[in-house]
Amino acid sequence: MRGYHVLTAAMALGTVVFVGSALADGPSGDYAGVKVGQVRFIDHAVNLIQLADGTELRATDPQLLRGLSEGEWVKVDFTTDGDRVMINSVERAEPDAASGPTPTAVGGPTEFGTNIRAH
Secondary structure, three states: OHHHHHHHHHHHHHHHHHHHHHHHHOOOOOEEEEEEEEEEEEEOOOOEEEEOOOOEEEEOOHHHHOOOOOOOEEEEEEEEOOOOEEEEEEEEOOOOOOOOOOOEEOOEEOEOOEOOOOO
């Protein structure tokens, strides 16, 4: 009878660890990437830039946005924690510059807003 209790406890603990780690990552997951785009709007009061495609990025350091102007092309290195997209670095770029690597999540390569499945 004791063996049954030990087995049941081990199975329960394994389930808790598995579900706990899945919930800790959350539904969105963190990812990072590089994006090239044209600046549509800059709000220095909240350290925010918006690109022409609607992407909003925030800077923790206001110095990152110094010297940027609306209409110019930028290359932004960023990370996200699910809700916020934070700027790591920003530099001037050409409109035809490569956008960098595809963002990756904990589960592997993904495209923003879609899941990649092997067929």
